[in-house]
Amino acid sequence: MTAPSRAEPSSLASSLHFWARNAANESALLRAALQLGLLDALPVTGQGAPIELSRLVERLGTSPRGLRSLLELLVGLGFVRQEPVRTFALEPAVAALLVDPPFRARLQAELPWWRPLGMLDEAVKRGEPVEHGGQRWDVLDHLRELFLSPAPISALPGAEDFFDRFARSAARTQVLISAARLGVLEALAASARTVPELGAATYMSSTGLRMLLEVLEHLGLSAPGNGGTWGLSPEASQLVAGKALPYLVRSMSVSAQYTEALGALDETVRTERFILDLKDPEVSRRFYADNSTQITEVFVSHLKLSLRAAQTVAQARPLEGARVLDIGTGSGVWGGAFARATPTTHVTYFDQEVVLEQVRRNVTNILKVSSRARFWPGNLFEQDFGEAEFDVIILPQVLNVLRPEGLPDIFSRVARALRPDGLLVIAEYVLNERRDGPLDHLYFGLRRFLTNEGDLLTASEYAALLSDVGLTRSVCIPLPTQELILAARPGVTLPTQLAPPPTAA
Numbered sequence: 194m195t196a197p198s199r200a201e202p203s204s205l206a207s208s209l210h211f212w213a214r215n216a217a218n219e220s221a222l223l224r225a226a227l228q229l230g231l232l233d234a235l236p237v238t239g240q241g242a243p244i245e246l247s248r249l250v251e252r253l254g255t256s257p258r259g260l261r262s263l264l265e266l267l268v269g270l271g272f273v274r275q276e277p278v279r280t281f282a283l284e285p286a287v288a289a290l291l292v293d294p295p296f297r298a299r300l301q302a303e304l305p306w307w308r309p310l311g312m313l314d315e316a317v318k319r320g321e322p323v324e325h326g327g328q329r330w331d332v333l334d335h336l337r338e339l340f341l342s343p344a345p346i347s348a349l350p351g352a353e354d355f356f357d358r359f360a361r362s363a364a365r366t367q368v369l370i371s372a373a374r375l376g377v378l379e380a381l382a383a384s385a386r387t388v389p390e391l392g393a394a395t396y397m398s399s400t401g402l403r404m405l406l407e408v409l410e411h412l413g414l415s416a417p418g419n420g421g422t423w424g425l426s427p428e429a430s431q432l433v434a435g436k437a438l439p440y441l442v443r444s445m446s447v448s449a450q451y452t453e454a455l456g457a458l459d460e461t462v463r464t465e466r467f468i469l470d471l472k473d474p475e476v477s478r479r480f481y482a483d484n485s486t487q488i489t490e491v492f493v494s495h496l497k498l499s500l501r502a503a504q505t506v507a508q509a510r511p512l513e514g515a516r517v518l519d520i521g522t523g524s525g526v527w528g529g530a531f532a533r534a535t536p537t538t539h540v541t542y543f544d545q546e547v548v549l550e551q552v553r554r555n556v557t558n559i560l561k562v563s564s565r566a567r568f569w570p571g572n573l574f575e576q577d578f579g580e581a582e583f584d585v586i587i588l589p590q591v592l593n594v595l596r597p598e599g600l601p602d603i604f605s606r607v608a609r610a611l612r613p614d615g616l617l618v619i620a621e622y623v624l625n626e627r628r629d630g631p632l633d634h635l636y637f638g639l640r641r642f643l644t645n646e647g648d649l650l651t652a653s654e655y656a657a658l659l660s661d662v663g664l665t666r667s668v669c670i671p672l673p674t675q676e677l678i679l680a681a682r683p684g685v686t687l688p689t690q691l692a693p694p695p696t697a698a
């Protein structure tokens with residue numbers, strides 16, 4: 194058996210998407226699995242009976258939920274095999290790598306670099322090693338070793354791939370974060386310039402800047418031009434044209450918020466102490482205010498999706514005069530789509546007050562439906578939404594904010610607030626029934642664990658929880674990037690398929 198092969202991203206666009214969102218998660222996952230002893234505790238496929246999650250938890254002394262988040266991703270990536278009865282074993286090719294002492298030593302040597310790499314901005318600005326934990330770390334030289342003049346890792350099958358994910362994935366995210374945060378991407382997009390010109394524009398050392406540019410070139414993002422100038426590569430220029438560059442820069446600032454917590458993932462899985470704790474109201478306010486602004490930048494593409502969801506609901510349940518509640522509205526894009534469905538739908542937008550500031554602007558200026566809007570600030574963990582008040586209640590990407598034990602309670606408050614023939618609309622990342630995909634969803638689930646938030650469920654797990662509160666009918670309909678779950682009481686007709694894409698947003 195060979196090591197699981199990597200599905201290479203097919204284009205710079207999909208690579209960028211991966212580096213911006215999931216690459217650092219991938220390295221953090223493999224580091225934590227090694228540090229916690231998870232990879233060593235798993236029996237090897239074909240050499241011992243696969244093991245249950247609960248026994249692994251007992252043996253390693255970790256949080257069950259945390260360990261499950263790691264394990265499900267390891268299965269999704271092909272490093273661990275899951276048997277039908279939810280028992281797990283390590284793929285033999287991975288086991289062969291881990292018992293090779295030089296390979297193991299190479300992984301161990303990478304472990305302390307997480308924090309110093311997180312200080313890449315400083316290294317680039319000053320062109321010198323950074324200080325961390327009483328030592329000096331030559332981060333620029335480390336980047337050179339990783340990307341520009343890498344030593345062979347090992348001749349064992351799968352060794353290069355495993356090392357790449359373990360060490361370079363996070364470094365790629367970090368390079369993008371620094372290039373975005375230091376204004377290098379914007380400077381390169383503005384015009385081709387020499388290193389001294391770029392250094393003067395971005396207040397950086399030539400040594401640091403040169404290294405950053407060369408690694409960006411290695412990633413396909415920058416390219417040297419005439420007369421010692423540097424610019425974006427032609428493919429990157431196309432990708433970040435127009436609004437895409439500010440969106441990428443902002444995405445990298447969101448990714449940067451996870452860096453420290455990802456570096457301590459092993460500790461969080463061991464102790465459930467959260468470094469980025471979104472259950473802390475102040476942290477949540479800051480994080481989600483930022484999130485709302487970010488979504489607003491790509492409002493049109495989100496609106497296409499939510500309009501399609503509204504049309505799907507309207508196939509089975511006309512929305513004329515409907516009273517709609519959008520809980521955890523974020524940018525207003527979901528409730529807004531329902532408001533746009535007919536001229537008589539009335540929508541209540543519920544979220545934290547700081548987030549509603551942005552929602553009011555979007556509902557007024559972009560959606561132009563403020564005359565049929567009500568803004569309701571509150572705490573979704575405890576808010577009473579009333580009794581039989583709404584025809585449609587939308588929970589768009591918000592259940593993943595609640596820890597799993599909070600779901601029965603919010604479902605019962607929402608079921609109470611629905612009229613007898615009302616419809617509940619959930620937009621979420623719904624896992625397949627084996628809980629080993631889609632991969633993007635599993636990465637998202639790991640980040641929700643890391644931030645002390647919700648868990649991802651399968652369609653049948655949702656159906657069971659919804660049945661418990663009387664919403665015994667439910668369907669799961671895939672949307673292009675997530676899933677739609679529609680639920681209602683017995684006798685209410687539910688749509689069975691997605692409406693066609695709207696012709697105009």
Ligand SMILES: C[S@@+](CC[C@H](N)C(=O)[O-])C[C@H]1O[C@@H](n2cnc3c(N)ncnc32)[C@H](O)[C@@H]1O
Nearest residue numbers: 481521522523544545548571572573574589590
């Ligand atoms: C992941 S975002 C989803 C935003 C939006 N529905 C969307 O699909 O883009 C979760 C939303 O839940 C809100 N939220 C989190 N905790 C909350 C709380 N305790 N009370 C009210 N809203 C909360 C956040 O402010 C944020 O807007």
